[in-house]
Amino acid sequence: YLRGEEARLRDLTRFYHKVLSLHEDSATPVSNPLLAFTLIKRLQSDWKNVVHSLEASENIRALKDGYERVEQDLPAFEDLEGAARALMRLQDVYMLNVKGLARGVFQRVTGSAVTDLYSPRRLFSLTGDDCFQVGKVAYDMGDYYHAIPWLEEAVSLFRGSYGEWKTEDEASLEDALDHLAFAYFQAGNVLCALNLSREFLLYSPDNKRVARNVLKYEKLLAESPNQAVAETVMQRPNVPHLQTRDTYEGLCQTLGSQPTHYRIPSLYCSYETSSSPYLLLQPVRKEVIHLEPYVVLYHDFVSDAEAQTIRGLAEPWLQRSVVASGEKQLPVEYRISKSAWLKDTVDPVLVTLDHRIAALTGLDVQPPYAEYLQVVNYGIGGHYEPHFDHATSPSSPLYRMNSGNRVATFMIYLSSVEAGGATAFIYGNFSVPVVKNAALFWWNLHRSGEGDGDTLHAACPVLVGDKWVANKWIHEYGQEFRRPCSSRPED
Ligand SMILES: O=C(O)CCC(=O)C(=O)O
Numbered sequence: 001y002l003r004g005e006e007a008r009l010r011d012l013t014r015f016y017h018k019v020l021s022l023h024e025d026s027a028t029p030v031s032n033p034l035l036a037f038t039l040i041k042r043l044q045s046d047w048k049n050v051v052h053s054l055e056a057s058e059n060i061r062a063l064k065d066g067y068e069r070v071e072q073d074l075p076a077f078e079d080l081e082g083a084a085r086a087l088m089r090l091q092d093v094y095m096l097n098v099k100g101l102a103r104g105v106f107q108r109v110t111g112s113a114v115t116d117l118y119s120p121r122r123l124f125s126l127t128g129d130d131c132f133q134v135g136k137v138a139y140d141m142g143d144y145y146h147a148i149p150w151l152e153e154a155v156s157l158f159r160g161s162y163g164e165w166k167t168e169d170e171a172s173l174e175d176a177l178d179h180l181a182f183a184y185f186q187a188g189n190v191l192c193a194l195n196l197s198r199e200f201l202l203y204s205p206d207n208k209r210v211a212r213n214v215l216k217y218e219k220l221l222a223e224s225p226n227q228a229v230a231e232t233v234m235q236r237p238n239v240p241h242l243q244t245r246d247t248y249e250g251l252c253q254t255l256g257s258q259p260t261h262y263r264i265p266s267l268y269c270s271y272e273t274s275s276s277p278y279l280l281l282q283p284v285r286k287e288v289i290h291l292e293p294y295v296v297l298y299h300d301f302v303s304d305a306e307a308q309t310i311r312g313l314a315e316p317w318l319q320r321s322v323v324a325s326g327e328k329q330l331p332v333e334y335r336i337s338k339s340a341w342l343k344d345t346v347d348p349v350l351v352t353l354d355h356r357i358a359a360l361t362g363l364d365v366q367p368p369y370a371e372y373l374q375v376v377n378y379g380i381g382g383h384y385e386p387h388f389d390h391a392t393s394p395s396s397p398l399y400r401m402n403s404g405n406r407v408a409t410f411m412i413y414l415s416s417v418e419a420g421g422a423t424a425f426i427y428g429n430f431s432v433p434v435v436k437n438a439a440l441f442w443w444n445l446h447r448s449g450e451g452d453g454d455t456l457h458a459a460c461p462v463l464v465g466d467k468w469v470a471n472k473w474i475h476e477y478g479q480e481f482r483r484p485c486s487s488r489p490e491d
């Protein structure tokens with residue numbers, strides 16, 4: 001399109017210069033019969049052809065056709081909204097400062113302490129319009145807690161580049177001022193709403209709606225001047241099911257570092273063979289991470305090549321993850337990822353993997369005693385808020401396999417991440433960083449069959465990178481002689 005338009009403008013310029021040069025000798029323009037003829041021809045036909053040329057519209061048509069051909073594969077509004085919510089999630093969970101984010105830095109700000117959670121190799125900053133779009137998503141949901149800082153940033157960036165209008169922008173300084181003023185009004189800060197609306201009127205003095213708002217705000221302030229200073233402290237919108245939010249977020253912010261562990265002797269490392277001939281020649285490096293709940297990390301459980309193969313097998317089948325809700329499976333905001341189930345018959349590498357898991361855990365992982373392998377991919381902001389892997393209600397779809405509840409989880413990290421994405425154990429008060437090729441194992445049930453409430457865990461949002469894990473959920477049945485039951489509740 002650009003090349004077509006450039007050629008068209010070159011041709012118009014050529015024609016223009018030709019006309020100019022023909023008129024240079026203006027004293028005797030029509031004394032030469034040839035010139036006289038071309039002047040008449042020019043005025044009768046040349047100009048008409050130039051003015052009615054279809055080239056401009058053909059060029060723009062080709063641009064639009066090209067766009068329409070790919071349009072259905074482009075992100076939809078839902079995707080933009082999801083990406084904006086992901087940024088707000090990262091902002092909340094990692095206590096990132098919006099001003100910093102807009103400048104391209106990932107700084108956790110608590111009081112006066114500033115920590116860099118990630119240092120990008122190249123600083124990438126946001127425009128006023130970028131910040132406006134994030135703020136607008138929050139604004140449209142009535143979430144003024146998030147809308148205000150993003151719209152503030154949009155206003156400040158638009159002010160700095162006022163007059164430099166860009167084709168790709170959806171919003172302008174006026175739009176940002178208008179939205180921010182209303183957000184402040186909703187948040188109870190009438191003075192800010194008034195000042196921003198007045199600034200708006202400097203640029204668009206004819207806007208009657210905003211002029212009416214200014215009168216309304218002035219009246220409100222005259223009636224109760226306290227509102228001028230009543231800077232309402234906005235509460236972050238609370239997610240009702242997440243009572244453990246502060247602990248969870250604190251564990252995510254450490255990005256999985258647990259330095260105190262090195263002082264506890266019962267948390268040790270060893271070469272594990274699990275008395276299995278299969279592992280005798282190649283023991284697995286085991287790290288006991290925690291005792292109650294019992295969580296171990298097996299380092300280098302898979303090779304780079306195996307991890308790559310498993311990701312590749314899952315990739316074409318990935319779909320938005322769902323969770324069990326009553327008897328149904330639904331997509332929810334508290335679990336954002338894509339996942340796919342892989343049957344053993346899909347590839348021999350999955351059979352090998354099952355043998356290795358069985359040898360290491362001593363458990364039977366043949367269907368129906370274990371589920372197929374679930375491969376999960378978390379994009380930026382992807383997460384899974386605190387949850388149990390085992391069923392906590394008898395109507396859970398997990399019981400459809402008729403092999404009892406999920407007694408244990410064997411989860412393999414198939415990638416690394418640049419920042420974030422740790423696995424946090426809320427009541428255990430620790431988080432495990434993503435260790436590529438390692439596998440995390442824990443028991444979800446006590447030996448009595450009762451769910452172990454201490455296993456409440458979560459996948460922290462991915463701050464930077466692309467996280468892949470694979471879950472093998474092992475069920476109660478089939479393990480009767482491998483993990484004998486006990487009636488003592490603490491076992
Ligand atoms: O990805 C993680 O770190 C945890 C995943 C998880 O808990 C799950 O998929 O059930």
Ligand SMILES: [Fe+2]
Binds near residue numbers: 387457
């Ligand atoms: Fe889980």
